[in-house]
Amino acid sequence: MGKPTGFLEYQRLSEAYEPVAERVKKYKEFVLRLSDEQAAVQGARCMDCGIPFCNTGCPVNNIIPDWNDLVYRNQWRQAIEVLHSTNNFPEFTGRICPAPCEAACTLNINADPVGIKSIEHAIIDKAWEEGWVQPRPPKSKTGRKIAVVGSGPAGLAAAQQLARAGHDVTVFEKSDRIGGLLRYGIPDFKMEKSLIDRRIEQMQAEGVTFRTGIVVGSADLPAGIASDAKEVVSAEALKNEFDAVILAAGSEVPRDLPVPGRELDGVHFALEFLIPQNKAVAGGAPNPISAEGKNVVVIGGGDTGSDCVGTSNRHGAASVTQFELMPMPPEQENKALTWPYWPIKFRTSSSHEEGCERDFAVATKAFYGTNGKVEGLKAVRLEWKDGRMAEVPGSEFDVRADLVLFAMGFTNPVGSLLEAFGVDRDGRGNAKATTDGEGCYATTSPKVFAAGDVRRGQSLVVWAIREGRQCAREVDQFLMGQSVLPR
Template sequence: MGKVTGFMEFERLEEGYEPVEKRLKNYKEFVIGLKADESKVQAARCMDCGTPFCNNGCPVNNIIPDFNDLVFHGDWKNAITVLHSTNNFPEFTGRICPAPCEAACTLNVNDDAVGIKSIEHAIIDRAWEEGWVVPQPPKAKTGKKVAVVGSGPAGMAAAQQLARAGHDVTLFEKNDRPGGLLRYGIPDFKMEKTHIDRRVKQMEAEGVVFRNNVMVGELPKGSKVTSWAKETISPAQLKADFDAVLLTGGSEQSRDLPVPGRELSGIHFAMELLPQQNKVNHGGKVKDPIRADGKHVIVIGGGDTGSDCVGTSNRHGAASVTQFEVMPQPPVEENRPLTWPYWPMKLRTSSSHEEGCTREFAVSTKEFTGKDGKVTGLKTVHVEFKDGKLVEIPGTEKEYKADLVLLAMGFVNPVATVLDGFGVAKDARGNAKATTDADGGYKTNVDKVFAAGDMRRGQSLVVWAIREGRQAAREVDQFLMGATTLPR
């Protein structure tokens, strides 16, 4: 390593944030990245640990010690080469990945982990500034045509890899712009969409054709899944027109809360609010937009999507924001000798929470109450684990005022009609049934139809989507050509 004793000499340095009062006035990113000299110091903390668990902690298996060493020595150009060798879009992961690599860092056993995510962020931002990120068109074309359905991180990663292998790739997206849930799920204040736009231009120069506003199959009647499609194409047509089809749509069927009063107006899925706001941010118009201005907002669900609803509601100017989590409050600090190198269960406070939010744990919603058809509040009860089950605690009933309720309890499966249209077999959770075995990995039961990302594994992280897209691309290339040089 660049400085063998660096981990003993330097403390972890966190990326900074703009002040709350400033960032709440807009939807722009507010993270202040590390400067070059700060990145060098942070990279110096990377230990010569022998077995770098961070590599395995990272779903795309980033070669972390290598790019840390290159940053320490000021070789930023080779650092981005190493980073791109495993990750097509480090500007996405460097902003919104929760960094399981840092949980697995050897230094994290009894100290603060190396700031791997902040170094990755610095490398890719420097690479764009220096003009090192350029199109990589194939040297020869194969004459094979591949359709990729869903332009989120899995679809984009797969499409880019397949185009670089020489195939003619068409990427289908049901909304008006590519990016999938990156575009219409992740708020702009966490990741501005210019990062997607730059990659789209690069991929177009590499030969990828983007077809937006095209729905493959049809959405179920009354579906709350966001779609602004203006055209429909049948699965049968895709199978007839292409040599291989890869399904990479997101897991967009939101988990509902079927309790009394659910029919009241003012109760929405998070994925109704978030796509609308992102569309409006970029000049689009939305009929009857969901707004939190001056309202008492209840967010049900304690994960990242719930946190995104908190940040968006605060930017609207909500009177108050309260977030419910049905699970008990986790410990502030994990038992590291017990959990390392795995992802620990501990209390996580996001930047949105710091902007203003009351958090309630071990709370279950019993009923929504309303007046004149509109939600005005809800009734709750505290719960606890007993004999492996969550049970209500008598005497803990409570009522909350609510003008707007946002359901952010996760996603159950992808749009079923897409899989049904292709005749793809599903697993017990409603995802596409396709293994990751070396022999025929990512292939479904339908000839020449593959599945990856949320479509196959269910709701997950952007870094897992990129990994699956890359691996699926390799399998598709192997299927089409009988051999492949694409990396896993």
């Protein structure tokens, strides 16, 4: 609980950022971690609130009051043990999670919530620096073999849990390096990839085998999906070789905008811009899509859109404009109405602070240009009418655009993968698998399980970790008849 009167004595202290002028010159992380002393003070703000709603606000059910108290008492070694008991990769969530736990914090009813995310960040970074994060290989092996398709957070969490239970786990990834969209979707200025590399080393020491450049099921991938695959492995081959298969390939099919002019050069899906940039930062070829000196329009107001904004600013864009289909949310949520749930309110990311004009309730009608290259777009304003969004008559306007990036989310996982394994889909096109009752995470195909975005649809990294962990327990139960892995 921290200090009994801490929430009355201390104010919330958020992590600081490097100045905009400095950070836009590079692709390095720019969030300044709290010092040990600062983290202890923030941990002291944790209340003795009786029912810690932060536990349930957090998808992995982090035992937040416990490690807040341990940090307050300078017991960092115990704090990382508690943190790792529920979260395999707190260095990922401590950087990129939107922190639904803080929205659920009891203190958030009428004051600033406890800085849970910043404390988590401090705990795991200190643990790595002190050498407390070590491989945990199993004491004995079961002889059972499991294939994990996809190396994003769901696949990595499932693989680590199952390896620690003594199973032989092989992770298959279609890209040239492990990490899924952690590696190639999230820019380095939000999360440097050395964080993934050291976890991979830990998992290899625990017995996990990684195979990259392999697409499972079919090489026929939809437009907008990058692949470095040099080999195709059939679903039947995996089912024959392994005792269980976990599909954790994410939800990768991007939402398109089929309006006139869509075919013009300079109109791209967001990941067509972000993935090559991450590869370039890692030492690969230069990004073939450049925002330098261009008027960039990002369509979509979520995290991926924010990543496009930050990357465009680092390219040296002449201007960056971001359109959102929905109306502008309120500056401050009605806490009496929304707490402890995640509120819809106006949020400004660090990328927006670096330079971006944002416009809400806007629909793009067409793109236009000359010589096959985009030069602008036609848009119209929207309003709520009869319970739906409708165009405002006479509100049409043009925007200059030399580069347009679609960041409107992802619709469903790659269909050819599910079809190859004979997995039924739910109403949204995701792998059909329940999380309730017996046979959790099991698909309609024998010994094939699904976890993460491939099952639940586009979601957060922390939800993927939760599903990977829970799916691992179900697979262990399926193979062994019992499981000691946590739910």
